[in-house]
Amino acid sequence: ETSSVNDVFLGFIPFFHIYGLVFFGYGLSCCGITTVLMQRFDFQEMLKAIQVHKVNNIAAVPPVVLGLVKNCKSNDSLSSVRRIGSGAAPLSKELSEAFRAQFPWVELRQGYGLTESCGAATVFVSDEMAKAHPGSCGSLLPTFSAKVVDMETGLALPPYKEGELWLKGPTIMKGYLGNEEATAATLDKDGWLKTGDLGYFDEDGLLYIVDRVKELIKHNGYQVAPAELEALLLSHPNILDAAVIPWVPITMEVVEDEESGQIPMAYVVKAVDSELTHEQVIQFVAAQVAPYKKVRRVEFIDVIPKSAAGKILRKQLILQTQRPNLSKL
Known part of the structure; x- marks a missing residue:
């Protein structure tokens, strides 16, 4: 059993997104964990749901974390919450630190994954580690391999050097249905997934995502x-x-x-x-x-x-x- 087995989770991430599908559609349901689902996201309704249902754990995205920092100056808003996870987009070091300063009792853990990896590829296993490395997405899950590649030379880069993140593991997709051209552009002959994300690893193997390469x-x-x-x-x-x-x-x-x-x-x-x-x-x-x-x-x-x-x-x-x-x- 995990420390979350008795938590009440709040769900507003859409199930058609890999984050919501894997987390709520499969993960929590299989574990029998209590989950409160919102029909659609609304910030004020989210705050009401947290208080009415005594929500402890929230799977969120950076705009929600930002909204809490900017609009919830009263600590009562999150009095029952003990952990918030963030994914789908980069959560900056600055926003992470601002959230922790405002809600010091709430754990904040960022993860990284994408549809093509069928969900998370990196996570934080403890809040202590996440707190010590704000802005990071955590370390690779077991069975995953990764490298950061120079987009001009195609060579793997050392720690702290920015390049395109490539992933490899058993949950990496086989390809895009009916689109061989896109598949060939995204997966190399050795099974490496070119994520299209610019990032780097530090010397401890923690991942930092900078932005999408195309943006x-x-x-x-x-x-x-x-x-x-x-x-x-x-x-x-x-x-x-x-x-x-x-x-x-x-x-x-x-x-x-x-x-x-x-x-x-x-x-x-x-x-x-x-x-x-x-x-x-x-x-x-x-x-x-x-x-x-x-x-x-x-x-x-x-x-x-x-x-x-x-x-x-x-x-x-x-x-x-x-x-x-x-x-x-």
Whole structure:
């Protein structure tokens, strides 16, 4: 038996996502663990369910963790909760530390997996380890192998060097149904799964995910990870949510360094009654990052569009970048 066998779990992760399917559809059901299911996610309804059902354990995603930090200043909201797991998208070091500072009695453990691995590939087996390594997704589960590969040379990289994460193990998919081309591009001849995630391992074998390779912003010869800038923006007390996307200027007069290619642009949800300006957001980031990582454009928005699994829908935001009245540096 595990320490969670007598817990009450709260479920709002969709079952059509591998996270929800494996965790709630198979795992908890097979173990006979009490689970409270929500028909759909709603933040306030989630808080009510936690209190009514005395929920102890929550399988969550980073936007939920962010919402708890930004909107639950009263400790009563999570008084019954002892553990929260996070997956589906990277949970930043900054957000992890902010959550622990606000809710010190709640364990916070991040894991990593994907549909093609049929669920989790890395986890934390103890809260002590997770607390000591904020921002990490934990270590590999038994039977899994992994390597971080240089995307130009194809060679395996040493600890702390960023590259594409490759996984191998018995639960890796056989391929995409009816799509041999996609299968060949994702699985090599030795069975290694090319995850498409940029990350690295530390010297203790703990995994850190930086961002999706395809979402990196290519600016002036450098690669900028949107997740890094988003984590920084979310540390601002007047920013409730944020998303960073690549933006390509259309005319020479729009931006002074057209030749730089893509430019980091931020969509920001600011706190109610906040007087935060575009320029203040730009300067907040600029003061803390290298010049090539600076956010050059900002637009305020009511809500950041996200999938049911909590992932930012960047394509929707990119479609809005042709609108006028954007702040510029």
